Every structure is written in C-alpha cells, then in structure tokens.
C-alpha cells in the first residue's frame with residue numbers, strides 16, 4: 001500500500017486559532033514530559049506509558065479530548081524509542097533527552113468527523129473535537145487534494161483514519177493520508193535506465209508497436225529506443241559549491257579569531273540560514289521527480305542496476321580530488337531509485353534489478369571488451385566502431401534479462417577475468433515469460449541490425465580527437481566508470 005500525505009490549510013478564526021494553540025501546548029507538554037520519563041527510565045512501551053500517564057494527564061488537561069491524550073503518549077513512546085535506538089547505534093550522547101520542538105497533533109477517527117467526511121462526495125469542511133466540543137472547520141482545498149479525492153470516489157484509494165493537524169509559519173494545516181492501491185497494469189514497455197552524474201540513460205522498448213513490427217517482420221525498427229534525460233546533478237552541485245564558497249568568503253570577516261584564523265563558518269547559524277535560502281535540495285528533488293515521472297508514465301517493466309546501500313562511498317574510494325568527491329556525493333542515485341520505485345508501484349510498473357557487472361565495458365553487439373577512446377564517454381569496440389558507455393550500459397542490462405544471451409555476453413572473451421560471485425543474479429522476482437522471450441527476440445534483432453550500422457550506439461563521434469580534456473571536465477566522475485573499479489582515473 002502506498003501512502004500520500006496531502007496538507008490542506010484550515011480556515012482559522014481568531015477563536016479557533018486560540019483553541020488550536022491551547023491543545024497544541026497541552027499536547028506538546030505531554031509529549032515532552034513522557035519522552036523525558038521514558039528515556040530516563042528506559043520504559044518505552046506505548047501501553048506501559050499509557051497505563052502510567054493517562055489518568056494524570058486526563059486530570060491535568062480535562063478539556064483535552066481523551067483520544068488526544070492517548071495519541072500524545074503514543075507519539076512520545078515513538079520519539080523515545082527512536083532516540084534510544086539512535087544513541088545505541090551511534091554511541092553518542094550529546095543530549096540526555098531528545099529535544100521535542102514541535103508536534104503534529106494526531107486526531108484519531110473518534111476525534112474528528114472521519115465517518116461523515118469519507119462518505120461525502122465533495123468534503124469542504126471537517127469536525128474536530130476541541131475543548132469547546134465538536135467544531136466545524138472549513139478547508140482551503142486545492143487541486144492536489146481533489147486529484148486524490150477523485151481516486152477515493154473511484155475506489156482506487158482510501159482515506160487514512162488518522163488526521164494530523166499541524167502549525168507551520170502560523171498557519172494551521174490538516175494533513176490527510178491517502179492510501180493508494182498499487183495498480184495492476186499490463187506492461188506497455190520495457191525500460192532500462194542508468195543514472196550518471198549529469199544524465200540518465202534510457203533504453204525503451206514499446207511492447208505494442210514492437211510486437212506489431214515483429215509480426216510484419218520489419219527488422220529495421222526493431223531496436224530499443226536510446227535516449228538521455230539531462231539532470232545536471234553534477235553541474236548543479238558545482239554551481240552551488242561556488243555559491244557556498246562565496247558565502248564563506250563574505251562571512252569570514254565576521255568570524256575572524258584574534259589569532260588571525262577563522263572559525264568553522266559552515267557551523268554558524270548565519271551560514272546555514274543563507275544556504276537554506278538557496279533551495280538546493282528542492283531543486284534537486286524536482287529533477288529527481290521529473291526522471292521518475294518520465295520512466296513510469298505508463299505501466300512498464302523497468303530494469304536498473306543493483307546499487308549498493310551507499311553507491312557514492314564505493315565510487316569515491318580512491319578519488320582524492322575533493323571537489324570531485326563532493327560532486328559524486330551530491331548525485332542522488334538512491335533518491336532517483338527510490339522515487340522510481342515508489343512511482344512504479346503507483347502506476348503499475350514493476351522494477352527489476354540486474355547486477356552492475358561490466359555493464360559499460362562490453363560491446364552490446366559483439367560481446368567484446370571495449371577499449372578507452374579519446375573521449376571519455378565514448379569507448380571503442382575491437383571490431384572498429386564506437387559505443388557510448390551509457391548506451392552500452394542500458395543495452396547490457398537488457399541482455400542480462402535474456403538468459404541465453406547473458407551467458408554469451410559475459411562468458412565469451414572474458415571467461416578468465418570473470419568473478420562468478422559478482423555475476424550471481426540474486427534479487428530478481430519473476431518476469432513474465434512472454435516479456436523475456438520478446439526481449440530476447442528484440443535484442444537478437446538489435447544485434448543483427450546494429451552490426452550493419454553500429455553508429456547508433458555512439459551518440460556522435462568522439463568529441464576531442466586530439467585527446468584534449470572533456471568540456472567541463474565533469475564526465476569522468478560518471479557512475480558508469482567508477483563502479484567498474486575506477487581504474488582508468
């Protein structure tokens with residue numbers, strides 16, 4: 001089940017604002033006190049804490065709905081648990097208790113008008129149990145809410161019973177949680193993708209048109225479509241890096257120490273405030289979502305590489321240049337993968353992982369080992385043609401799902417160097433047999449037609465025949481090279 005939270009602003013009168021503030025204060029007090037007790041006494045069980053504290057707080061805050069008291073205690077239990085767990089894992093105790101600065105107030109179905117709300121066709125207000133009794137509150141509904149509400153009416157989504165009310169910049173919001181049923185779609189395409197520093201390489205096979213062409217035996221068109229989405233994560237990181245250095249230079253005079261040195265400016269509040277204003281994270285997130293949407297528009301079989309838990313660390317290993325390290329850290333491989341996985345479920349796609357072994361080092365037509373050419377991202381096949389390493393990578397991912405060709409591709413010519421353990425396919429659930437057969441067929445056909453015109457794989461000629469540096473110098477950090485061991489750097 002997928003969850004989507006949608007925040008809707010509440011229409012708040014002066015009086016309502018006062019009421020909400022009063023329950024927020026009471027709720028926050030309960031959470032803080034119970035967390036402190038729980039951590040100090042190592043008692044974190046929600047039921048135990050409820051037995052210990054429920055009556056006390058019912059007397060202390062008689063006007064607070066009993067459900068809210070229970071929820072506050074439960075929230076405290078969760079906060080205490082995760083604090084103790086963090087402390088255990090990191091072994092750090094810099095604070096004796098977790099600092100609870102703000103709370104989201106949880107209204108269970110008994111404390112808000114869930115039953116009425118969920119039955120309504122166009123809910124525009126809700127009822128909250130507040131100290132003066134059940135109070136009607138109007139909602140400032142927006143498009144995103146209606147999109148999910150439409151799915152509730154269609155039976156494609158459910159509304160979570162718990163409503164969260166929270167304050168942000170002196171406005172009050174109700175957060176609705178929609179539970180969306182993953183779609184069961186018939187895959188319309190087979191898509192492989194590979195994340196690099198500035199691009200995402202994609203191979204797309206449109207099943208319906210392909211099957212049609214197979215029937216007509218129109219060989220010429222039977223190759224996967226190869227293209228790139230520009231993400232410019234690397235360029236974005238470099239730009240923000242420059243801006244950050246400028247901020248540091250500007251702030252330096254303010255933080256000079258008597259001995260002529262400077263404080264660590266990145267730790268200062270002033271610096272953090274300015275960096276926050278840059279909105280680097282949200283810009284990056286926007287691009288991540290764009291990639292995920294592009295890949296999951298229609299139900300598809302999506303193939304990508306198995307990433308380690310922390311792909312960046314693996315890639316950084318052995319790279320000394322600090323700017324380069326920083327940029328690789330900034331490429332959100334995992335975030336893209338997670339976003340794709342999440343969207344894939346929602347739109348009825350299925351995600352499959354293949355091993356990353358030699359994906360960008362083998363010619364996807366001749367199964368020979370590719371050699372370095374003058375340009376960094378173009379490789380040369382011993383049979384004389386050029387291959388873009390990103391296209392090699394996605395094409396070889398396709399091969400890896402076709403068992404017969406897979407053994408050929410990674411056996412021939414490379415037998416002696418092969419590490420069997422690395423090649424074990426471990427995490428693949430079952431791909432429909434028809435798809436595997438089709439993929440095998442298409443890849444065999446692609447092989448045949450690419451043998452005639454291998455230039456399709458090259459994405460243009462090597463750019464610097466004289467062997468000069470790449471423009472921007474950024475391409476050498478590509479995921480593709482580094483995960484192969486980075487030996488060429």
Ligand SMILES: [Zn+2]
Nearest residue numbers: 363365366381
């Ligand atoms: Zn070749």
